[in-house]
Amino acid sequence: MKFGEAFREYLHGDQEKFLDKCSHVEYKRLKKVLKRCRRSSLGSQEVCRDSLEEQEEDRDQENRLFECVVCDQMFFSELMKEVSDIAGCFNTKARRLLHLHVAKGMQGYVLWFRQCFRDDKLAMAEEGRMLMEYVTMNAIAIRKILKKYDKVHSSVNGNVFKSKMRAEHIELLQSPWLIELGALFLNINGVDGGRFSEFCGNFSCDLDASEPVMRLTLPNSVTIDYSLTCAICLDTVFNPYALSCGHLFCKSCACSAAFVPIFLGLKEATPDSKCSICREAGVYQNAVHMMELDLLLKQRCKENWKERMVAERALIVKQTKEYWDMQTKYAIGY
């Protein structure tokens, strides 16, 4: 089945009610825009030709963007708005769904899960599945439409747009909430002895590999690996946080990079503190605490997790003492 058809079927499938309040990519309409452009450029040879010639000349000057008078007014501004809406909708809904149970801590979580009615669990897993389908289908639609744009115009604008999405932190498949959702599925399945395996079919993880990863398989069989290695300590992330740029670190590592004691937390980082990987500033204040991922690692790498917890606690005690010693020194002046 062609993707266009699959996407249309998806939009009018069982989840219509769920999609009611969510934006989605206007795949069909954007495709029509491109089709019209191709026809007009073939017919009159006027509309896109000038810009194409210009592009030939400028091939070396990468900074100069190709422009298409027919498509560009609508195409990228509309797509950008759709993508931000979809990212906003997905992040809000995923946050709400995930917040339901991680607040209880692991023991409460397992208990709650065992007592919880099967129907409730099913409803939750079902909503998670719909959210995941929502984000993956739209992400594929975006990739396809951008590729088409570049093919029609033989441009690189589509690719440039992709980096723009990354810079604006709205690239759908890089949302930390997607990793959290994946961890939720793997956790549910772990607690419930595999009864929910149909839901986590798209997610798997390999935590024993030298580079531990969570893997997402998209409906078009493309796989995406999310590295679970902390770029600072080079170990598997522990008590992980995702900064606004999307990079994952252990809480203790992120705190040390931002020069704040662990017990004060990442919110206390100054706005000019930068991510250790991409050097972007201002990414600490809205960092996402990856609690489902932490539960997953706690359950599946028990020994390592315990060791790391003991080390983190010792560090917190040490830092707290140093911090108060400093405060006292300031207060009494020696």
Ligand SMILES: [Zn+2]
């Ligand atoms: Zn065009």
Ligand SMILES: [Zn+2]
């Ligand atoms: Zn680390």
Ligand SMILES: [Zn+2]
């Ligand atoms: Zn970063």
